[in-house]
Amino acid sequence: MTGSLRKMASRIVTYAHDSVRISTAEVGTAVYVGPRVPGNLNLGDNLLYWAHQHALPDIPLRQVHTLPALLGPGIVRRRQLRGTVLGGGTLIGSPGFRRGLESALALLPEHPVVNLGTGVDDPAMPSVGTPGDSSELRAWIPLLRAMPKVWVRGPLSRDLLRTAGIDAQVSGDPVLLFALDADLHDRPAVGRIGINLGITGNQWQRNPADLVRAVVAYGHLMQERGLQVVLISVWDSDDPITASVAAELGCPAVLAAELRTVGTMRRVLKDIDLLVAQKLHAVVGAACVATPSIALEYRPKCRDFQESVGTGRWTLRTSETTAAALAAMTGQLYEEREATIKTLIEQVTMRRAAISAAAFEAYDILNG
Missing domain, CATH: 3.40.50 (Rossmann fold)
Structure with missing residues (x-):
């Protein structure tokens, strides 16, 4: 056929x-x-x-x-x-x-x-x-x-x-x-970041492989700084790339079948200091538990959401994403993490x- x-x-x-x-x-x-x-x-x-x-x-x-x-x-x-x-x-x-x-x-x-x-x-x-x-x-x-x-x-x-x-x-x-109401202000850093990547159609970065290489290099940089990394997939079509990047980084991966409920989503995304995410609803899910995100803007909708909750500055267009740029933004976000959590709680409410x-x-x- x-x-x-x-x-x-x-x-x-x-x-x-x-x-x-x-x-x-x-x-x-x-x-x-x-x-x-x-x-x-x-x-x-x-x-x-x-x-x-x-x-x-x-x-x-x-x-x-x-x-x-x-x-x-x-x-x-x-x-x-x-x-x-x-x-x-x-x-x-x-x-x-x-x-x-x-x-x-x-x-x-x-x-x-x-x-x-x-x-x-x-x-x-x-x-x-x-x-x-x-x-x-x-x-x-x-x-x-x-x-x-x-x-x-x-x-x-x-x-x-x-x-x-x-x-x-x-x-x-x-x-x-x-979005949760309770236990969101007291969020001491635990030294763990989440990464979300996926496949998509039109995007600012025309070569998806370049984006993956940049994020893998970024993951290695974070591990060299003593941070734990976990890959998180929010769509089963993204599971293969999630598993592949996790294998390169030698870190755990949470695949789509493990995120089948609101409760599981909240637990996984609350258990990290911050999220670097390509897929929009990984970022939205993180906002539900006041976990700051760096949105990899593959299309304008990612910035649209970030602006809606007062975190537009933590957005990096995929065409401009490099390991160094991501690492610099991560360091800055860690410095401003407490204030960003407060902003998320207020804006999401x-x-x-x-x-x-x-x-x-x-x-x-x-x-x-």
Whole structure:
């Protein structure tokens, strides 16, 4: 079977699966447009879905990636679905999720669409497509204007939409609803740092191998300074590179299957002094327990989140990442670690309150 036939067959299976999920949904369900879960070992996708379930009690979420056109509005009305929830993650500006939202609007005419805090894909370095092409973001504008309010992850997302004529408001990343309150101020350094790396599409650093080499060299530098290093994967597709780098450094690795719950995520990320992370929701997870992060900005969404919690200065673009630059930033962050933890606690608390306010509004809208 050729690649194109396999892709078509996979899409047909997806449509059939989504058809069953929607047609068998219980009364009062809302459609969730976002990455496919459960059964997905992408911690960020799972955390975002769980956060929306947590934020919208008594409203079952029937999650689909792309709603199939096989279902007619009559079937949906008989099931009495409440409306659509545009999930978290960098969805706005993504063609795949735009098609999912367009299908939801077609199937649920005159039903509300709400969100709690969605990221905007920056055309300067989008997840897919040609850097600098803003046509996809423009295609989202009519959809966003159909929403009573648009909540976004961070200030960069807000500014992108405001430039396009959408008065978006910053709430934050919904995963921050899982932030801890207790025992975060008293965090003496234990001499252990976490490192997260992964595979990705478009990124500022065009040669991923160069980034890996830089991070390996950085890991050796940290070990020479007497620090322990642990590799942390938040997606099973990143497990091979995680295991490979851990083997080069002779250090332990936490693979994606070990981070299947919110509690495990909190424990692993609270047990380190700081995190150097490429994947966004490794950084978000660390913020939930006030662990400072150096975000390796492979796309603008990483800086968007860091700015949202007052730690934008601890961001290093992947195209500028060297072992020396990372080591220098690590030394500076250790010196300012106590103040950075305090900033994270204050800012995450504010963001969590804003996300909760967005959730209350969404809940009222979906309940009519």
